[in-house]
Amino acid sequence: MRALLRNPTTAIGVVLCALIVMGALFAPWLAPHDPIEQNILDRMQPPGGDFLLGSDVFGRDVLSRILWGARISLVVAVASIASAIVIGGAIGMVSGYVGGRVDMFIMQVMDVLLSFPSLILGLIVVALLGAEMINLIIAISLTAIAPFARIARAPVLSLKERAFVEAGRALGFSHLRVLAVHILPNILSEVLVMGSLWMATAVRTEASLSFIGLGVKPPTATWGGMMREGFEAILDAPWLSVFPGIAILMLVLGLNMVGDGLRDATDPKLTGS
Amino acid sequence: MIIYIARRLLAAIPTLWAVLTLVFVLVRIVPGDPAIAILGDRATPAAVAALQQKLGLDRPIWTQYVDFLAQSARGDFGTSMVTNRPILADVGAVIPHTIDLTIAAMLIGVFVGIPAGVYAALHRNRWIDVLARMLSLIGLSFPVFVSGIFLLLAFALHWRIFPVIGNANLADPADRLLKLVLPAATLGLVMAAYITRVTRSAMLGVLGEDYMRTARAKGVPWKRVVWRHGLRNAGLPVVTVVGLYVGILIGNSVLTEIVFNRPGLGKIIVGALNQRDYTMLQGLMVIYCFLIVVVNLITDLTYGFIDPRVKQA
Numbered sequence: 001m002r003a004l005l006r007n008p009t010t011a012i013g014v015v016l017c018a019l020i021v022m023g024a025l026f027a028p029w030l031a032p033h034d035p036i037e038q039n040i041l042d043r044m045q046p047p048g049g050d051f052l053l054g055s056d057v058f059g060r061d062v063l064s065r066i067l068w069g070a071r072i073s074l075v076v077a078v079a080s081i082a083s084a085i086v087i088g089g090a091i092g093m094v095s096g097y098v099g100g101r102v103d104m105f106i107m108q109v110m111d112v113l114l115s116f117p118s119l120i121l122g123l124i125v126v127a128l129l130g131a132e133m134i135n136l137i138i139a140i141s142l143t144a145i146a147p148f149a150r151i152a153r154a155p156v157l158s159l160k161e162r163a164f165v166e167a168g169r170a171l172g173f174s175h176l177r178v179l180a181v182h183i184l185p186n187i188l189s190e191v192l193v194m195g196s197l198w199m200a201t202a203v204r205t206e207a208s209l210s211f212i213g214l215g216v217k218p219p220t221a222t223w224g225g226m227m228r229e230g231f232e233a234i235l236d237a238p239w240l241s242v243f244p245g246i247a248i249l250m251l252v253l254g255l256n257m258v259g260d261g262l263r264d265a266t267d268p269k270l271t272g273s
Numbered sequence: 274m275i276i277y278i279a280r281r282l283l284a285a286i287p288t289l290w291a292v293l294t295l296v297f298v299l300v301r302i303v304p305g306d307p308a309i310a311i312l313g314d315r316a317t318p319a320a321v322a323a324l325q326q327k328l329g330l331d332r333p334i335w336t337q338y339v340d341f342l343a344q345s346a347r348g349d350f351g352t353s354m355v356t357n358r359p360i361l362a363d364v365g366a367v368i369p370h371t372i373d374l375t376i377a378a379m380l381i382g383v384f385v386g387i388p389a390g391v392y393a394a395l396h397r398n399r400w401i402d403v404l405a406r407m408l409s410l411i412g413l414s415f416p417v418f419v420s421g422i423f424l425l426l427a428f429a430l431h432w433r434i435f436p437v438i439g440n441a442n443l444a445d446p447a448d449r450l451l452k453l454v455l456p457a458a459t460l461g462l463v464m465a466a467y468i469t470r471v472t473r474s475a476m477l478g479v480l481g482e483d484y485m486r487t488a489r490a491k492g493v494p495w496k497r498v499v500w501r502h503g504l505r506n507a508g509l510p511v512v513t514v515v516g517l518y519v520g521i522l523i524g525n526s527v528l529t530e531i532v533f534n535r536p537g538l539g540k541i542i543v544g545a546l547n548q549r550d551y552t553m554l555q556g557l558m559v560i561y562c563f564l565i566v567v568v569n570l571i572t573d574l575t576y577g578f579i580d581p582r583v584k585q586a
Contacts, residue, residue, distance in 0.1 A: 009410075112291040115565050116558075119524025120542065124299065124554060127546040204416045208528055211418045212543060224418075231422060231532070238426050245419040253414035260410070 007264070013257025020251050024070035033061035035068040036219040044237045054239040056229060062240065065221035066247050072215075072222045073251060076133065077202040080140035085195050087141070088148025093179055093187070095149065096156030107153070110146040118143035122205055126214040133216050136209060140202050151194050155187045189266050197259035200252045207248050223248050281573050285566050292562040293345055297338055300555045328354060328552070341555075350556035355548050360556035363541060369443055371537040374460065374526055377453055379515070381461025382468050387511070389465070390472025391504060394480060405469060412466025417525040421459040421532035428455060440536060456533045460525055464518060471514040475507035482506070508579045516572030520565055 005011050023030060032052070039059035047054040053062040095106040125139035159165060160183070168178045209215050210224025211231075218225060223244045230240030308324040309316065325331045329340070344351065350360045393405035429437045435455050442448045479485065480503065488498045527539030538557065545553040 009407075108287070108291065112288060112295055115288065115292060115520075115562055115569070116295075117520040117523040117561055117565065119521075119527060120558070120561055123527075123542070123546065124558065128299070200414065204414075207416050208418060208524075211416075211528065212531065214546075227418065227422065234422070234426065235430065238430070241422050242426070245422060248416055248419055249411075249414060252416070253411060256410055256414050 007261050009257050010261025013254045013259075013261060016250050016254030017258060020070050020247070020254065021074065023067045024074050027064075027067040027071060031061070031064035031067045033064045035060065035064045035221045044233070044240075046237075047239050047243075053243045054237065056226070056237070056240050057233055062226070062243050065226055066223070066244060069221040069223045069226060069244070070247070070251070072133070072220065073203050073206055073248075076136050076140065076206045076216075077199050080137045080202050080206075081144060081195050081199050083137065084141040084144035084148050084198070085191060088145040089152040089187075089191055091145070092149035092152030093156050093183065096153035097160055097175070097179055097183070099157075099160075103153075106149070110149050113142075113146040116143075118201075119205060119208060122209055123212065123214060126209055131214045131217055136206060136215065139209070140205050143205065144198050144202070147198070148191065148194065152187055152191055155190065156183055159183050159186055193259065193262045193266055196255060196262055200255035200259065203248065203252050203255065277577050278574060281570055285570055289563070289566055290342075292566070293342060293559060294338075296555055296558045296562065297341055299558075300551055301334070345559055350559055351552045353545075353550055353553045353556075355545075355550045355553070360553055360560075363553075364538065364557070364560060367536045367538065367541060370535055371526060371530075371539075373449065373453055374456055374529065374535065374537065375522060377457035378460035378464055378522065378526075381457060382464030382518075383515070385461070385465035386468025387472050387504075389469040390511075391476050391499065393469065393473045394476035395499065397477065402473075405473070409466040409469040412462050413470070415463060416528070417459055417463060418528040418532050420462065421456070421529055424455050424459055425532065437534075440534060452533075452535075456529045456535055459529050459532070460522065463525065464522065467514060467518055468511065472507065472511050475510045476503060479503050479506045505579065509576060512572060512575050512579065516568055516575075519568040523561060523564070 005014065027035075032050075037060065039055075042051070042055050042059040043057055045051045045055040045059075047062075051061050051063070053066070055061055056065070091106060091110070095103045121143050122139040125142060126135050129135040129138065165178055165182055168182050173181075206215065207222075207224035207227070210222045211228050212224075213228060215222045215224050218229075226244040227241050227248075230237065230242075230244065233240055308321045308328065308330060312320055312324060322331070329337060348361075350364075352359050353363060356363070389405050389409075393402040396402050425437065428434050436452055440452070484506075485498055485502055488502050489495065493502075523538075526537065527542060529535070530537040530539035531543065538561075542554070542557050544550075545557065
């Protein structure tokens, strides 16, 4: 962990992520205004004064909405990637462990899933199921299941031939126990590193869907939704799209930096590269 | 080479079939009846039944499936439920805009990304390398609608160098090019960021190889060693990434088209979503997946071209 933080890029990434997580956690105390309360008298105030980052077309405080919006981005990203890791990881492990025709069939299905452009797949799933938080999570995790299945499967193929797995089987352990106790710990770090990089993608996808109008419904503050509203008023109030954009960039960049650092730290071949 | 191409083509058939099946299922698990969705809640049962018959929704699901496969195989992607026009005609009308954008973005990606990646690898851990790494990480962290809006704010609204709206007159090359610059930069810079990263790490992998040293030792100029011997061997992962990137490029082009108000496939898909035009969605998804399968095929063929060993495998 200390070695990880000595890498300046990773350290910056950790700081960026920590700032946003703190902002989201303490939003009720940090936010100077109510994020959804409309105040027509104060509409489109430029940044400064009472509204540090300005106010939007309904007179809502941009800073407060960014702080509250962070919650949506984080919850959707964590929930969707966690479920993709569990489902995709299980599919990949079982597929690699069982092998043979089952493995071939499952991987063929995963390849089909991979051949859909992920944003388009997410777009259609949300459009069909309805724009709600749970459907966003389903859609985003659906786009990430196939990559996690692939990542989990590859090491299982060689691990299952190793002596400790054979020994476990010889001792009469069930397949489930061998998979969960003997194989899982060996692939966990690789899958989790991928998870941190995919978190960045999930944040981006959620923001993109919200920008298209398929995110969590207004008046709830989401970063993508704020960009969408801001974009409609871009001539009069550019700050409405600039600040949420910076927030999205900070979080995605931070997650990518942490993910990169984790990958370098767990892969000795990459040290210093 | 011909056998290699034929084998690749054959291998694409089951994938295409599976993709078509998935599209068929996905479009039909929608809650609610499309006929009611089109006509609205207050439609009479007779009107709903008539529309169902017209759309073929009253037939058994297997008949619909077989017809759908047969139509797709013939290259007939159906007609829009809402406009009643053939989907291919609607797509054909905007496809030049999408192709313009995609090719321009690819060119920016390749011509910025590859030299930047090679240069960074050659100057590993020097400031230029650190800068290239930082910039590429920032580049691929930008959601395209954010970078698009930032570019729009800077170059179209603040400095007024480029037009705000991207609906180009295709017959006027100057207009077409001018309106392409910002959208293509938006898409291309993200792509350049990806390519820089992959090229850099692939080059780092080959720089220490024996054949590089041998080439240098027998007196081949360093520049030539890098570009001919190095890059050709580092080429495979780069081509893979460019191929894989097409899926992301398609998603990103939807967002770019919205930001710059350009006609294109992306705007059609968003329109179809809003109007619940299921046949249009189905057709578009088939076309998208078809494109991706074709690109994967081209990627595979490029492997054979870059590395003759692949052909024999």
